[in-house]
Amino acid sequence: GSSASKQIKKSFKSCFHGTKPGFRVNFEKFLSDFTPHEFASLIIKAHIALISCRSFQSLDYDNIENHLFLEEERRMGHMSFRCLEISRWVICGLIGVLTGLIACFIDIVVEKLAGVKYVVVKKSIDKNTEIGGMCISLILWAALNSAFVMVGAIIVAFFEPIAAGSGIPQIKCYLNGVKVPRVVRLKTLMVKVCGVICSVAGGLAVGKEGPMIHSGAVVAAGVSQGRSTSLKKDFKIFEYFRRDTEKRDFVSAGAAAGVSAAFGAPVGGVLFSLEEGASFWNQLLTWRIFFASMISTFTLNFVLSIYHKKTGELSSPGLINFGSFDLKYNIYEIPLFIVMGAIGGLLGALFNVLNYWLTIFRIRYVHRPCLQVMEAMLVAAVTATVSFAMIYFSNDCQPLETQKSSEDYSLQGFCADGEYSAMATAFFNTPERSVRSLFHSPAGTYKLETLGCFTLVYFFLACWTYGLTVSAGVFIPSLLIGAAWGRLFGIMLPYIALNPSVKVSCFLAAGKDAYQHSRFYFAGGIVRMTLSLTVILVEATGNVTYGLPIMLVLMTAKIVGDYFIEGLYDVHIKLQSVPFLHWDAPATSHSLTAREVMSSPVTCFNRVEKVGTIVDVLSNTSTNHNGFPVIIQTALCGLILRSQLIVLLKHKVFVERARSRLRQRKLQLKDFRDAYPRFPPIQSIHVSQDERECMMDLTEFMNPTPYTVPQDTSLPRVFKLFRALGLRHLVVVDDDNRVIGLVTRKDLARYHLGKHGLEELHLAHT
Amino acid sequence: GSSASKQIKKSFKSCFHGTKPGFRVNFEKFLSDFTPHEFASLIIKAHIALISCRSFQSLDYDNIENHLFLEEERRMGHMSFRCLEISRWVICGLIGVLTGLIACFIDIVVEKLAGVKYVVVKKSIDKNTEIGGMCISLILWAALNSAFVMVGAIIVAFFEPIAAGSGIPQIKCYLNGVKVPRVVRLKTLMVKVCGVICSVAGGLAVGKEGPMIHSGAVVAAGVSQGRSTSLKKDFKIFEYFRRDTEKRDFVSAGAAAGVSAAFGAPVGGVLFSLEEGASFWNQLLTWRIFFASMISTFTLNFVLSIYHKKTGELSSPGLINFGSFDLKYNIYEIPLFIVMGAIGGLLGALFNVLNYWLTIFRIRYVHRPCLQVMEAMLVAAVTATVSFAMIYFSNDCQPLETQKSSEDYSLQGFCADGEYSAMATAFFNTPERSVRSLFHSPAGTYKLETLGCFTLVYFFLACWTYGLTVSAGVFIPSLLIGAAWGRLFGIMLPYIALNPSVKVSCFLAAGKDAYQHSRFYFAGGIVRMTLSLTVILVEATGNVTYGLPIMLVLMTAKIVGDYFIEGLYDVHIKLQSVPFLHWDAPATSHSLTAREVMSSPVTCFNRVEKVGTIVDVLSNTSTNHNGFPVIIQTALCGLILRSQLIVLLKHKVFVERARSRLRQRKLQLKDFRDAYPRFPPIQSIHVSQDERECMMDLTEFMNPTPYTVPQDTSLPRVFKLFRALGLRHLVVVDDDNRVIGLVTRKDLARYHLGKHGLEELHLAHT
Known part of the structure; x- marks a missing residue:
């Protein structure tokens, strides 16, 4: 473990030098040194190292209230704010x-x-x-x-x-x-x-x-x-x-x-x-x-x-339209929902495990664009072949009149005249239509073996497809598997099939499965989108009565699924190394304080700083900081961002210059807005040797009131402040208001692995 | 204005001395010196004065992370947190x-x-x-x-x-x-x-x-x-x-x-x-x-x-059940919805104005419990009389078979045999049943004049009833007026009555009216509950398709209503003088800083403070502070609450005592929890003259990491921090971490009147 850890660190050091493409190659080489099993055990460690890399920047969801901004706001009257508000509404309408x-x-x-x-x-x-x-x-x-x-x-x-x-x-x-x-x-x-x-x-x-x-x-x-x-x-x-x-x-x-x-x-x-x-x-x-x-x-x-030539009939509110359900459920069915949820959880966990290994395989071997295109084409060809084989070998023929007119592409296949192949309805169709057919076709439309084969095949196809280098979603496939599985379940348990709840069960299976799959699809780690998923399903079906069963199924599926494997997106997010902040700090993190969490030492600037110093600090690729506390003597008096400094350097807002050319245009908020969001890199800005000796006055541009915390603040408290206000930098100060550290997103995201215990926390500290 | 303002101030001074009952009498006497018109113009000023009174305490929605708390959290393992989580779920289930x-x-x-x-x-x-x-x-x-x-x-x-x-x-x-x-x-x-x-x-x-x-x-x-x-x-x-x-x-x-x-x-x-x-x-x-x-x-x-002897049929999800709607709306009806919304807004504004004057009248004249009971009885008797008169004079008779069996109390009234009085269906019924009848009875059940009379009479009855000293809600009455008005609208415009959208319109009228009324009913000042109201209506009707029309109607009603009078609850909240914090600081408040907003000077305690000093400060009714910054020399080192100090005094946690009796029980978090939430007043705690000379060490009990802001922080920034974290006290410090002020809820709520301009803000400052 220790040598491996050292190796990781060594390998990851490259990312500190800003050589991203090179690093990527190194990283892939490095990964190929391990078996998949070893690799999996190293993911956690790799994640921590990666989070410390500067590959992801943060966004500033806290307003930078510097003098320029405040001046502008103070100049604006009541009417200007009203106009802004109207603009916001107009923009939302346009969106x-x-x-x-x-x-x-x-x-x-x-x-x-x-x-x-x-x-x-x-x-x-x-x-x-x-x-x-x-x-x-x-x-x-x-x-x-x-x-x-x-x-x-x-x-x-x-x-x-x-x-x-x-x-x-x-x-x-x-x-x-x-x-x-x-x-x-x-x-x-x-x-x-x-x-x-x-x-x-x-x-x-x-x-x-x-x-x-x-x-x-x-x-x-x-x-x-x-x-x-x-x-x-x-x-x-x-x-x-x-x-x-x-x-x-x-x-x-x-x-x-x-x-x-x-x-x-x-x-x-x-x-x-x-x-x-x-x-x-x-x-x-x-x-x-x-x-x-x-x-x-x-x-x-x-x-x-x-x-569709039905102008004005507003009856298809979304891309996916499940049609309307008007069944009621009975209280006796509730245990059934829970069972279905549990099975859904198991299936979802299986899906996750399979896709997890597949993803590791892809990271190791399928990282070139050409290979990725070829894999996608292979999957497409296999999908067609399997579908064809399924239709070919299926003997589930249904009389043609039971089929609805909306499902256009009915295939006779190898059935007698006046009949069509049920398997073709499921496979020879866009997924949305298949879902609708599975939800709404009358009982007896599909045979047991048709549904069984379809569920099985589609399960593996969907699992293989997820993660391909194509632009596509996984919601409909998971719903489709769920719907097929629900129907299957309904047919397998004859006493359920006897009452009309078969459709409900079918739908619910869809729900739970959608959930399980959506755990990684809708991403978000701990965030499991359960509330919005429930509402989306309820709205999409147009029936409010399903709220409780859907919630029950989703909850059961979640609990069961979590027992076996965490949400697949949790794994994906680790592989992507995004410093994602969850809702709360880990429960057991009260023992950590800001002092232990923060990055230090911090590079600070004086309020009036030499241009040369600023350029040197910004050019230093080994630190690559984005926020710099501004100090008077030792006391904190503000915070300035790299992007602001770059704009200042670009416009050469130097004190000496301002004196020599009195008519120089004063820097406006507009200059910062014009540069947003693609600020040029420091390397592109030329600063002459003379200019390096000039001074820069940061007073007007820095945020004079950054949020601060004392060094003894507990991690949950820091986390709450950071998360609730959408901060990017949080300054840690001592009792005399001296800067002793800076907490950033990466410092907090590290501790999110601590869910399984405190080991990772110690590791992150070494 | 100036003399009136002085008079108000004089009158309100009494509330600073903790003599609340006396103050109340004075206040009512004072109010009776004005005509309602004068009174209305003074409400704003009175509100500001009242907010400064100490009649409302705040709640601490920020954890007090003192040593005791952190120690407990650190002792707790992963399993304890899991148990707590399970308890939370159990409690929610019980709730x-x-x-x-x-x-x-x-x-x-x-x-x-x-x-x-x-x-x-x-x-x-x-x-x-x-x-x-x-x-x-x-x-x-x-x-x-x-x-x-x-x-x-x-x-x-x-x-x-x-x-x-x-x-x-x-x-x-x-x-x-x-x-x-x-x-x-x-x-x-x-x-x-x-x-x-x-x-x-x-x-x-x-x-x-x-x-x-x-x-x-x-x-x-x-x-x-x-x-x-x-x-x-x-x-x-x-x-x-x-x-x-x-x-x-x-x-x-x-x-x-x-x-x-x-x-x-x-x-x-x-x-x-x-x-x-x-x-x-x-x-x-x-x-x-x-x-x-x-x-x-x-x-x-x-x-x-x-x-209802239908065990297991879960078909009546709420107290109010509108039955199911299965109409679709057409795009051509959208302008109609907007018109209905606008009329609803006007009606709502009228309702608000009437109720506003009524409330002022009640505050002035109907403040004794006996009078309140008598008024309620009067309203009850008048309601019965009016209903009876309406039924008596109505000649709207309908054949009995069109009526549904669920509406039980059909009155023959003065109709021929085999007929019943339509007016009685509306009046001789619980409001819920009337609403259902108005939504669902087939077209032609009600005559134009019946609906007109009903709407008019019920409008005034509901307006009179709101604000009585009885325990009741206003949602159903507003829905009822809306439903009746919607039907009326449908009958009045024959071309609408010809198509099935009459019911939709009817429902929508209900929606908008419910909204207008709910503006004060669901309270909340600026918060207008629009999103949740839409969802509630959609869920209660069991039909998702209505989302857009309901939203349109609600929005129009809101815009139109706001033009005439603000939400009635805004007036009510002013009369109640609740320091309610809205979503954002007023848009034009960037010119204010923490320095101008804060209360100062602040009473601070030393970390080890004399008991006598603490008792004297707590007993001082003219200040009556609830939070006290704790300082070492001059630098801020913590924050302690009145309630905590009282528990400490009650348990006599004095330094000298601790020395003399070494075995004295150490104060636990449990002692604070046992006292929560009804902490005794300081007057009930006896502290002897000897004990007054003792010292109290606050280190373990104070919150060592209170949130602070520099004095130049703008009001919106202070507001955001305060609101997002649910703070009760926010300490304002200077560059050397010295306490210079304290921002509380009341300091921020004052500025919420500034929506119409900045006049009130200046007034609040005098």
Whole structure:
């Protein structure tokens, strides 16, 4: 353990020197030295080392109230604030409309592409019934799938790797205060939208709902800033909102609008945003988020109603529409729900374990973009092949009249005329339609073995698919597995099948499974999204009565699942090494104080500091600090950020200069806003030798009232302050107001591993 | 203005001397010197003066992390924390069950009593059809009503005045951090439950839903403390939870369980609690609150299903059950919703203005308990008389078969045989049944004039009833007015009546009206409960599709209503002078700093302080501080509360004593918990002259790490810190860590009037 630990440290040292690409290669080499088993045991340690790396910046969710800011605020009258408030509402409306339109676009294009694909394949299957022709159909199907997926994987792997997956983990990190690079850029949105269209049209076991949340967030970040840095277009509006605090509020609204568009669940969207992002509940903000969600659902609904030639009928609120359920449950079924929840928990744990090992495998061997594209194509081809085989070998034929007209692509397969293959309904369809069919088809539509095979195959397919380098969500697959499993359960227990609760059970199975899978899908470590998931499911089904059973199933599944393996996202977050702050400090952490937690010594600046000193400190890659306490003699008098210093250096706001050229323009808040959020690196700023001797007066630019804590403050207290206010730096001072340390996100996130005991805490200290 | 202001100040000076009853008389005398108009213009000033009075204490929602506490936490292992967590879940389950049972009890008793009453009156009416007999029936009805209401008003006015009204304002204040005396006591619960039964059975225009929220909160406060001080019974369990922080969490859960039981809306309950109470969203807490809500709905449902002999059919989730709606709305109706919302806003504003003047009248003239009881009886008698007159003069007869069997008390009235009076369905019924009838009866059940009269009369009755000294809610009356108005609207616009949206409109009118009324009902000043109200309405109707229209209507009503008069509760809160903290500091308050806001000079103690000094400071009624910074020389080193000092004095924890008797028991956290929450007044503690010369060492008991801010911190920043962490005292320090002031809730609440400009702020400073 000790030598391994040393090796890790040695290996991780490289990341302190800012050589990120090189480090990555080293890291991968280093990982390949271990067996998967050894590797797993080292993850915790690696995580701690990684958290200390500077790969993730934090966001400032606390306003920097320096003189410039306060002056501006004091100049503003009551009316200006009202105008700002109106702008906020307008922006939220825009976010809702744009998110809704994007959802429409994805929905329509996917339907069109999938329609073309299924019609072509269906024609081929219907035409060629002998074995040779079958092969042609199969190859056609697999090739079409692979082609779609290839396009999707290529744009993700080569152009914007951050667009992989559902994007929910990234948005959660953003709202939590971690700056994930490039996560809310226009390019990411483009890749995400095209990627999700390709992967769904490519027949993968994925959903298009998750990526909507990411899309909504990007839209929000773009609209609220009134400019696009990628397009080099600045509309000169909404300049007031160009800071992390305001931007986060809009991104929350965007994420909510995304959820709302995806599931037709505006309240669920609001809850999602609040659970993930807003640790401080502000009533006006909540109301705006709700507004954005409502507008988003409404836009989607309205545009789709026009598209479906039923203008004005607002009956399809979300991308996924489960149809309406009108069954009631009986109190005697409650134990049944609990049993289903427990089984769901077990299945979810199995899924997690499998995906965990798969992820480790991918980290070790599938890290090149080419390999990633190939893996995605392989999965697409295998999905087609397996589906084809399932339909081929299935003998579950159903008379054609029982099928609803909405499920278009009915395959006769190898059934008699006037019949269709039940397996094809499940496999030869977009996942959303399969879910609807599984929820609503009358009893007897599916045979036991059909459902069994489908559940089993789809379980492994979904597990394999999650983590591919494509842009896609896992909510629908998990719901699909759940629905199939629920039906299976209903058929297996004849006494349940006899009463109408079979559908309820079916739905509930979906719920619990969705939960288990969503544990990593919706990411968030300890945050398990249970409340918002319940609300989303209730809203998506349009039936309030299911609240209690859904909650029961979700709770049971959670308890059972947690017993075996933690939420998969907990593992993923460790692998990604995001310094994610959970809700509370670990329960047993009262014995730690700020003194033990903080980073020290701290680099401080004098209020009037030599330019040379500042440049040297900022250029020092081995420390790479982002916040610097400002002192008079020894007492703390303010806090200044790297980004502010860089703007100051760029504009050469030096005391000597100001004296020589009296007419020099005074630096405005606008200059900082224009530079936000992509501040140039220190290396790009040239400071001459003369200028190095100048002085810089930080008084106006520093935050003169940073939050401070005494050094004896307990970790939970520090944590609460940090988390509740969304801080980035918290200064630790002694009784005479001297700076003795600085607490940052990374110092607190380290201790979140301490859940299993205090060992990791000691390790983190060495 | 100036002389009036002086007079106010003079008059209010009395409250600084702790002579509260005397002050009250003076205050009322003082008020009677003004006309209502003058009075209204003085309210703002009076409010500021009152806030500075010490009539309301604050609660400590920040843990007091002194040595004793930290020692205990550090001793506790992982398992202890897990046990605590399980206890929390058990308590939440208990809260849910008990709240559900109370709801059942109220429901069943009200139904029984109202049933008996209506049967007796119906018999009398059916028997006596000539004018003389009519009078007897009328007198019988009025007498029965008055008798019920008298009982209800007497117990409220004489035994527990805090139980008047719905109790939601009080719970909101409690969750906000204001200690409203006696609000969560067992006695209050008893009076509340009996009071609400009497007032609903007494036929007042009130609902039984609001008081459920208060009841749930009292149950939660009782269960979580594991003892009842009123009953002098201590179960010696849950001692860990005997502090404000933990208690608040449970009270949130209780309030949510109350909402959930009242409306069958568990998610709405959670949102209500979060909107009102939890400024810091904690995921586990939310989950527990949701659990309590679910259990509460479930218990109510289950017990009622047994009572109604339909064991196991969980179809009536709340006290109020609107039945199911299955209409869809069309996009073309959206402008209609907005119009309805606007009219609702106007009506709501009218209601508010009327009730505002009525409240002023009541404060001036109806302040004795006897008068209050008489007014309540008068309202009861008038309600009966008006109802009777309406039925008598109404000629709206409907054939009996159109009526549903569930609406039992159909009155033939003056209709032909085989017919019943439509007016009687609305008036001769409990409000819940009337609402259901108005929502669901087929078109044509009510005539235009019937609805018009009903709306008008009920509007004024409800307005008069609100603010009586009875225990009752205003949600159902407002819903009833809204429902009647919606139907009226539907009939008046024939083209709307032609399509099925009449019901939707009807419901929406209810929504907006409920909102307008709930603005003061659900209290909360700026907090307008819009999100949770939407969710409650959606859940109560069991139909998710209504989300958007409800939100639109609520928003329009809010905007229109705000234009004319602020939410009525804003006025009520001013009259009650509660130092309620809103979400944010006023927008234009950046020009104020902690230095201007804080109270100073501050009474500080030395870390080792003379007992005599402490006793003198605590006994000084003119200052009556609750928190005292502790200093070494001049530097801040801690903060100690009055309640802690009193416990220390009571146990005579003096340094000299400790030396003389070495075996003296060391003071434990348990001693503080046993004294919580009713700490004795300083006057009850006898300290001898010798003891006055002793010293007291505060080191172990003070909070060694109080939150501090520099004196230049802007008001919004101070406010955010204070509000986000639920602080009670915030120490303002200078650069050398010397105490220069103390910010308390009252210092911040003062500035909340500054919404209309900065005038009040200056006034508050003089």
